[in-house]
Amino acid sequence: MPATTGANVVCEYDGVGVALELAALAAFVVLLRYAAVLYANHLLTTLCVDDDDNLPAAARRDDGRGGVSGLDAAALARLPSFVSHGTTAAAAEQCAVCLGAVEEGETVRALPCCTHAFHARCVDAWLRLRPICPVCRATCR
Numbered sequence: 001m002p003a004t005t006g007a008n009v010v011c012e013y014d015g016v017g018v019a020l021e022l023a024a025l026a027a028f029v030v031l032l033r034y035a036a037v038l039y040a041n042h043l044l045t046t047l048c049v050d051d052d053d054n055l056p057a058a059a060r061r062d063d064g065r066g067g068v069s070g071l072d073a074a075a076l077a078r079l080p081s082f083v084s085h086g087t088t089a090a091a092a093e094q095c096a097v098c099l100g101a102v103e104e105g106e107t108v109r110a111l112p113c114c115t116h117a118f119h120a121r122c123v124d125a126w127l128r129l130r131p132i133c134p135v136c137r138a139t140c141r
Contacts, residue, residue, distance in 0.1 A: 070128045071140065079127075079140070081109040081120050096134050097122035114138040 084106050093102050095118045102108055102119065109120040116135045118126075123134070131140050 070126075070130045075131075075141070076124050076127060079109055080112065081107055084108045093117065095119045095122050097126050111138070111140050113140045 084102050097118050107120040108117050109123050110117040111133050114133050114136050126134050
């Protein structure tokens with residue numbers, strides 16, 4: 001019950017009321033943050049310029065959703081690959097896709113469009129998404 005003294009009214013909160021208000025405030029903050037993240041993602045997808053828009057028509061492949069996709073399995077199979085040896089220059093390099101070192105005995109793929117070398121499994125995954133070199137953005141066909 002509120003305590004009254006003359007014309008002044010003093011309100012007292014019990015622990016349950018404060019807890020409910022804090023819970024409501026926390027829920028509001030979480031929902032506001034979720035909405036902000038959704039809006040930021042929307043802005044990124046609508047306002048960003050896609051590098052794939054500058055690709056020649058021969059390098060484009062429709063992904064079925066109106067976008068451009070990377071190379072298919074047949075095109076990936078045609079790209080040259082080799083096993084890294086300790087004396088090759090690629091063995092001392094780092095894979096720009098996974099940032100791991102290229103070690104002796106690993107399969108390496110050198111792109112014919114620019115001769116950059118990567119782990120075959122890493123660059124294959126990259127090229128399935130977009131047909132460009134991860135380092136210099138040269139178009140691979």
